[in-house]
Amino acid sequence: MELKRICIVGGAGHVGLPLAMMLAERGFTVDILDRNDAALDVLRAGRMPFMEEGGEELLRKVLPTGRLKMTTDPAVVREAQAVICVIGTPVDEHLSPDLVGFYRVIDEMRPHFRDGQTLILRSTVYPGLSERIHRMFRESGPNVHVAFCPERVAQGHSLREIRDLPQIVSAFDAEGLAVARQLFSEVARELIDVKPMEAELAKLMCNCYRYITFAIANQFHMLATDAGVDFAQVHRATTLHYPRTEHMPRPGLAAGPCLLKDTMQLAAFANNNFFLGHAAMLVNEGQPQFIVNCLKRRTELRTKRVGILGMTFKADCDDTRDSLCFKLRKLLMLEAREVVMHDPYLDGEGYLPLAEVLAGCDVIVVGVPHKEYRGLRIPAGKVVEDVWNCLAKEQGA
Ligand SMILES: NC(=O)c1ccc[n+]([C@@H]2O[C@H](COP(=O)([O-])OP(=O)(O)OC[C@H]3O[C@@H](n4cnc5c(N)ncnc54)[C@H](O)[C@@H]3O)[C@@H](O)[C@H]2O)c1
Structure with missing residues (x-):
């Protein structure tokens, strides 16, 4: 035909x-x-x-x-x-x-x-x-x-x-x-x-595999950070010129309209016995609370104005569907005096120009590593939380 x-x-x-x-x-x-x-x-x-x-x-x-x-x-x-x-x-x-x-x-x-x-x-x-x-x-x-x-x-x-x-x-x-x-x-x-069922499983497993891989990086990051160790250094030492781990992702907020929901589709198919998938969900969905807890250990959030840099579900896109940055924002709103946002691809209530966020906030948290933020220097005296490790080094309090 x-x-x-x-x-x-x-x-x-x-x-x-x-x-x-x-x-x-x-x-x-x-x-x-x-x-x-x-x-x-x-x-x-x-x-x-x-x-x-x-x-x-x-x-x-x-x-x-x-x-x-x-x-x-x-x-x-x-x-x-x-x-x-x-x-x-x-x-x-x-x-x-x-x-x-x-x-x-x-x-x-x-x-x-x-x-x-x-x-x-x-x-x-x-x-x-x-x-x-x-x-x-x-x-x-x-x-x-x-x-x-x-x-x-x-x-x-x-x-x-x-x-x-x-x-x-x-x-x-x-x-x-x-x-x-x-x-x-x-x-x-x-x-x-x-065959169709093979194709259906292959597609779901592609997304689950990525989601679980992100969870490994996130859990390693949490574990090292809790021990007072800089995970960026651990990641570098683990992956540099070492072929068996060189594809390990960096930690971050693993979000978006596909990875979690497809992991949950596979979990439902596996009679909810997909332990790795559920464990990955607990780790990845727990990352925003982990970031807030890290901040609480470093500063008294109740009196602070917090700025989140980047609100989309991943870098360099304009899509907010199932972005974990909004969960992070909600959690911060429970703790901080005020929470404002910047995103080069979004505007509306609560969004401020980057210069205003940098100048007017006591605490800066990276939500998503848009290219505008990579290598960005944060003014001295701020508390900075950058799970993505995308900002310029040696800065903040
Ligand atoms: N976004 C991705 O990168 C990606 C990658 C691979 C697979 N997928 C899968 O592809 C599918 C679509 O995802 P998406 O991100 O394109 O979603 P989307 O929401 O961007 O697009 C879906 C479109 O379908 C339209 N629509 C919904 N119901 C309709 C109806 N009854 N009649 C006509 N139009 C209708 C919506 O208006 C929307 O424009 C999902 O199953 C997703 O898991 C997405």
């Missing part, structure tokens, strides 16, 4: 949009189907709704071709040979995966599908969800081929990583697999064929 028209459900999101633009650049007509009207308006105006390396340039290139279309109307699904679904898959307030919500979205779109189409699931899903959706189509029609091809990019670098990383492909029949292979061989260098 010649693939010409692709629909991306959730196509205005962080994962959907870069892929939509790349496919449009490759010559496909791509319908972005998204319920976020505001993001679609921003796109129509030629701007990116979020930061993405190379995003604005590619958008300006593909928009005039007319091949990148945007709508909120699910009827557009009917026009496509392949429909890619990349809506969010959060865990609920009990950290349980919301299978029903995802299943319901697909079920609601089902009247717009027709025989012979391929539905490619690209969100990170609870293991077995693709099979359920495949069965739903088998049992009640139409005759849609279901594939599962997870996204593994690091947010903000999708345009480069979609091209450079191997793409995992899986499907429940040969037709679906052929379409998935045809589509992704247009944008990815290498394809890895596995």
